[in-house]
Amino acid sequence: MTQEMKATVVTHGGAGGSRDQDDGCQFAARTGLDRVAGGGSALDGAVAACVALEDDGRYNAGSGSVLCLDGRTVEMDAAVMDSQGTLGAVACIQRVKNPVLVAQAVSRTPHWLLAGEGAERFARTAGFPLYHEISERQRAKHLKLMATLGGKEPATPGVANRAFADYWNYDTPREFTPCDTVGAVARDAAGNFAVACSTGGSAPSLLGRVGDTPIIGSGFYAGAEGAVAVTGIGEHIVRHLLAYTVYGWIAGGMPVEEAVRRGVALLPKEIDVGVIAVNRTEAAMDSNREMPCAQVLHD
Secondary structure, eight states, X not given: OGGGOOOEEEEEOOTTOOGXXXXXXXXXXXXXXXXXXXXXXXXXXXXXXXHHHHHHSSSSSGGGOOOXXXXXXXXXXXXXXXXXXXXXXXXXXXXXXXXXXXXHHHTTSSOSEEEHXXXXXXXXXXXXXXXXXXXXXXXHHXXXXXXXXTSSSXXXXXXXXXXXXXXXXXXXXXXXXXXXXXXXXXXXXXXXXXEEEEEOOOSXXXXXXXXXXXXXXXXXXXXXXXXXXXXXXXXXXXXXXHHHHHHHHHHTTOOHHHHHXXXXXXXXXXXXXXXXXXXXXXXXXXXXXXXXXEEEEOO
């Protein structure tokens, strides 16, 4: 059975994104599959795909990460995991270009998760250069967010705009977007699975906010029966341990397409959520919002 398996990589660009951005997901999936076809592991493929999404600039990850409420800070999360025991993550890391590569480097340390200043210091020790470039696109999105926060329409479902002013914890005066992620799941021809995901965080959010992306079992999971990546509003996703829940259904024999669909249905319709997954023979993706995505299968 193992010899009949075909390597595949599935990518997403975040629930609530535009299908006009499928091309970036397709490029990322192809980049990841080329890495696997060239002798890399499933993890190598998932990470390569995620790096391509971070570098694209259109997605809320890496170079495209949203600005925090102060208009200058960027906090990012990322994680990697595979079915052979690799596990690494970073949370609230600043001033790096590719958080997913730092997360992969963390997997080689005695720890699985580093956060904040410690994560950034580790990145420098590991040889990752300082990176803090803010594009006009990011600034425009921030200005739009500030305008929304000044109005009556909630910027975050179920949260009053005033809450962000009441609990302001930036070192700048109070003034008055998405909460998406990028991710990749991969299977290699030997039947190994991997997942890599990265996010520029949520906007609006308080300083130090961590969503589901770097939390094992919530935003990501990989095991002997497959790999799962989740995108959406982390505060709701973590309450369902969504990635592990979907993985459990897959491991129990549920078809992947049904598992991802059931996972999305667990959350209320007003909450953005998307899931991609792969098992030994199938791959699937589902979202309750428009979600850029792609799958590439090795011939």
